Amino acid sequence: MSRSAAGVEDRIVAKTVDLAEIPIIDFSPFRHGGEAGKQAVAAEIADACARIGFFYLKGHDVPPQVLAETFAQSKAFFQRPVEERRQSAASPQWYRGWIPMPRREGALDRNSRLFEQYRIQADFSDRPDPDPVFDRPNRWPEDMPAFRAACEAHYAAMLGLSRDLLHAFAIGLGQPEDCFDAWFDRPICQLSLLYYIPIPDGADVEVSNTVSHTDEGPLTILAQDSVGGLEVKRRDGTWISAPPVPGAYTINIGDMMMWWSNGRFLSNYHRVRNKAGVERFSIPFFLNPDQHTVVAPLPALVAQDGGQARFDPVHVGTHLKRFYARLEKSPGDFL
Numbered sequence: 001m002s003r004s005a006a007g008v009e010d011r012i013v014a015k016t017v018d019l020a021e022i023p024i025i026d027f028s029p030f031r032h033g034g035e036a037g038k039q040a041v042a043a044e045i046a047d048a049c050a051r052i053g054f055f056y057l058k059g060h061d062v063p064p065q066v067l068a069e070t071f072a073q074s075k076a077f078f079q080r081p082v083e084e085r086r087q088s089a090a091s092p093q094w095y096r097g098w099i100p101m102p103r104r105e106g107a108l109d110r111n112s113r114l115f116e117q118y119r120i121q122a123d124f125s126d127r128p129d130p131d132p133v134f135d136r137p138n139r140w141p142e143d144m145p146a147f148r149a150a151c152e153a154h155y156a157a158m159l160g161l162s163r164d165l166l167h168a169f170a171i172g173l174g175q176p177e178d179c180f181d182a183w184f185d186r187p188i189c190q191l192s193l194l195y196y197i198p199i200p201d202g203a204d205v206e207v208s209n210t211v212s213h214t215d216e217g218p219l220t221i222l223a224q225d226s227v228g229g230l231e232v233k234r235r236d237g238t239w240i241s242a243p244p245v246p247g248a249y250t251i252n253i254g255d256m257m258m259w260w261s262n263g264r265f266l267s268n269y270h271r272v273r274n275k276a277g278v279e280r281f282s283i284p285f286f287l288n289p290d291q292h293t294v295v296a297p298l299p300a301l302v303a304q305d306g307g308q309a310r311f312d313p314v315h316v317g318t319h320l321k322r323f324y325a326r327l328e329k330s331p332g333d334f335l
């Protein structure tokens with residue numbers, strides 16, 4: 001018997017956030033509240049990262065119009081006919097631009113990937129020794145100059161916020177505020193505009209728009225529209241909703257921050273199930289270190305843990321190239 005859409009897991013599609021699980025943290029004391037403000041915010045962030053790896057951030061000082069304009073441009077782009085979207089398509093050799101949904105074969109399941117995306121990355125193509133994967137110019141829809149302007153403004157705002165958040169993570173780990181800074185000179189960041197179709201009524205309860213995954217880099221700053229559908233795994237293995245909180249970003253740490261913290265912080269599993277019956281838009285910004293950074297547990301934390309490093313060192317560029325190669329192999333990813 002197939003499980004019905006009204007199965008147990010469906011009940012977790014909640015519209016309100018459980019603040020005991022995922023706290024809303026006000027960032028303004030970190031910037032404007034002196035040393036005590038910094039310590040207090042860093043402690044709240046560290047607590048959330050240790051428990052669940054997710055928190056909401058308000059008081060971030062990102063002007064609301066930066067986000068509103070990027071959402072407006074994203075909607076305008078995804079509403080275009082497919083022939084127009086395809087004009088700025090990514091390819092396995094040029095992983096920037098529009099990435100369609102995989103072609104569907106058979107019934108939907110938890111791996112169906114029910115979303116399209118537009119991927120924008122750092123552009124270091126002016127380097128004397130440009131890397132063929134990382135240092136490419138972005139693709140832009142040529143007849144939508146406002147699209148490019150909005151994405152670039154949003155990217156810059158997210159990069160600025162990430163740099164401050166790195167300071168908060170450092171303090172929360174009991175380390176000097178600038179302990180991560182040297183690894184973020186030319187960070188390989190990515191801004192994705194995501195467009196999720198609704199999961200059809202009556203689909204198996206396992207059907208999900210994205211697979212359950214952790215993020216690769218140290219930090220993801222996510223803007224959600226009002227639809228909801230993001231779900232986060234608790235340490236006991238059950239799923240909870242992480243619905244949008246107006247005016248706040250949804251923030252999670254990824255694998256590299258877990259490695260640096262020697263496991264104090266959790267890079268947590270999450271997924272999207274859009275059961276709202278309408279389209280959903282979201283905009284994650286993925287922070288990654290410089291290409292040649294080697295991420296390994298911070299020595300001071302390893303010393304506190306009796307000399308035991310829980311994770312092996314990882315070279316960022318090699319790791320991300322392997323990750324991109326996996327994405328490229330997914331059948332049907334490119335039209």
Ligand SMILES: O=C(O)CCC(=O)C(=O)O
Pocket residue numbers: 192194210215222224230270271272282283284
């Ligand atoms: O769209 C979302 O809410 C989350 C997206 C996500 O997890 C990802 O792109 O890694």
Ligand SMILES: [Fe+2]
Pocket residue numbers: 213214215220270
């Ligand atoms: Fe993610």
